[in-house]
Amino acid sequence: MTAPPTAAPPTPARPDTGTPGSGTLDTGKLYAARLHAVRVRPYLATALFALHVVESRDVPTMAVDRHWRCYASPAFVARTPVEELAGVWVHEVSHLLRDHHGRGDRLARVRGLSGPADRLRMNIAADCEINDDVFGDGLVRPEGAVTPECLDLPPGELMEDYLRMFRLGPLTQDFAWLDCGSGADGLGRAWELGPDGAHGLSAQQRDAVRFRVAQAISGSPGDAPAGWRRWAEEAFHPPQPWRELLGAAVRSAVSGAGAGEDYAYGRPARRSAALPGAVLPSLRRRPPRVGVVVDTSGSVSDAELGTALLEVAAICRAVGGRRDLVTVVSCDAAAQAAQRVCAAAEIPLVGGGGTDLREGFAAALRAWPRPDVVVVLTDGQTPWPAARPSCRTVVGLFGRSTGWREDGSGYRRPEPPAWARVVALGRG
Template identity: 75%
Template sequence: MSAPSTLGLDVDKLYAARLHAARARPYLATALFALHPVASSQVPTMAVDRYWRCYVSPAFVDRTPLEELAGVWVHEVSHLLRDHHGRGDRVARARGLTGPGERLRMNIAADCEINDDAFGDGLTMPEGAVEPASLGLNPGELMEDYLRQFGLGPRTQDLVWLDCGSGADGLDRRWDLGPDGAHSLSEQERDAVRHRVAEGINGHPGSVPGGWRRWAEQAFHPPQPWRDLLGAAIRSAAVAAGVGADHTYGRPSRRSASLPGVILPSLRRRPPTVCVIVDTSGSVSDAELGSALLEVAAIARALGGRRDLVSVLPCDAAARVVHPLCRAQEIPLIGGGGTDLRSGFARALRARPRPDVIVALTDGQTPWPSARPTSRTVVGLFPRRRASWSEEVDRVPNAPPQWARVVTVGAT
């Protein structure tokens, strides 16, 4: 099925409003330009479906000032980013909410969640936009909370026209093109858009409203705390085949009996040793260096508290002095220059005895060894985001090599 014609729709005005919205809310630009507009005389204003199509009334575009139209763009894309369609379906199932009246309440509640801090600072509030205060509600709450606090009645009678589409409450509309229609985004593409927006917000939190900051912080939770993952990765590397294994003649091998006159050494398991390479380059903040020392202590705990098995190697563009782990707080993390952890890996592998496991704590802005090190390797990666909205994607650090087990440090 193909999309309806845009005949009669003032596309220039619509796109100019979208550009205005992107300039006013640069952290939403990726999402705004991912929406595909579809002209439809069936929608009262603008509405979205869960597949990131935006249905637009040509008459609404004609009569609405460009500045207000920009606000509607931001409003509609906010429904999709905040997964109001999925959340609406889950609430409907959990609370037994059925019928168009309940879906209208969901739409109103979702609008309250968005509109309490969506406008101002370059965005004009569209005519008829509902705010929590207009229903006697407090700002800063979620759609699910608002649903418990109001019903349809005198305060909502002027909102019966409201319809932001299936993307706002999960109920399919007659104008929806469906999953097989033109210009839909796949689930993976939708997740990629949300991830890019969340990444941009987390990289510039000071200029973003509190509601969006909370959304970005909660958008993508890994299934386990990162520290547990780091400990598990180290333990897994430490018990791998060949790690912590050595031969000794102190206890001859039982196979010596089959070879008279020949004494064969036996294989002895010894506690594995770990060398922690800490990236001390100028791109790593003092807070991250402090966090690195905490991780060194956590690594020792993962090895049963054996601090004598852990050494620390500060490294920026050159490897520094290797420090035994007595007290993590007393290890000097010297550096501040460029980054080349290859020198750190080379220094660690020259140590005698050679460490069984190498852990690199870094922001990833470094060249990596071209070949797999002979020691098992775990990379604790400090999150690093773009410094500005316009920074090119190819300036974001490349992922560590496939031979490393990677854990994001600081993910909750």
């Protein structure tokens, strides 16, 4: 953001009632800048319009508190072009959407960062996370905005990572004036209205705003920078150890009564003693047989196919690499023949057309011996079997957008059936 001039004498923050003119907040200009920000970043519209403006001469430029109030300096608004003000709007609301105040509080507790210098470092680190890729494509970077390049830091990192990479010194001296408010680092300011002040959002309202913005970004992923796409992906789906979850789901599916069990005469049953002259078989636990259906339709990316191969390799290792225990079916609109494999390198992935995994289920269940569990690795854009298969089913869904848009339009992939255990792949 633009560095401020010599600070004016502090005055208490007051609600936005100013009109254009000398010494008062030009709300017409400020709201025109917000409208410009909405036009170039429509997925942030809900958040931008949720901010309530408060005039304040104690802030150097613009700032936000953790209750979603935006404090604006009249002098700063007067001298800053509308296009740059739009960038400041997006910058400030980004602090709130990315929960920099909550993350700052957690860092302060864990690392003992409580002094003003520590909070300034948090603010700078948070700005680096935002300013890395938020500008461009119609949004002007405000003069004096701090970026990772300014501090000789790599791009694409998070606030927590940047905080470990630099200390206050010659490279940061030009940003000593920086103050984006408690919304950037969690530390309340004297000029903020606080939790009991007017026009703050409740915790439920803040969550609702974040949810709508995350869904808007997910609905049009090509329109948002990488930083926003990462935020939307993790906003309400925290990273999970998905390989462990998938392994646990498979183990759970084959541990039920009757699964992976068969009669064998290698060791007679103990009840044979009650029947002289008769030898009864005993029930023996055997390694589970796993049928894997891999979605190879045109909607599945090469990276997702790579993920599928990794999972098949893990399944092969789990059953000891035995060729008779794992079969793999590649399927798009039609299923290929089931192939017995003992390593991922042996899998022939054929496809590239439409998707109908009902054919894949049918092919996997036709294999003999029949599988104890079917594992389906897919993007979910497929019709599902109408009836529950005769064995347990685990669905590994590649993590991706469902195409939801804020106006309710867009593609929604079919939900996996209730009888399948579903694990999201690629998160964490």
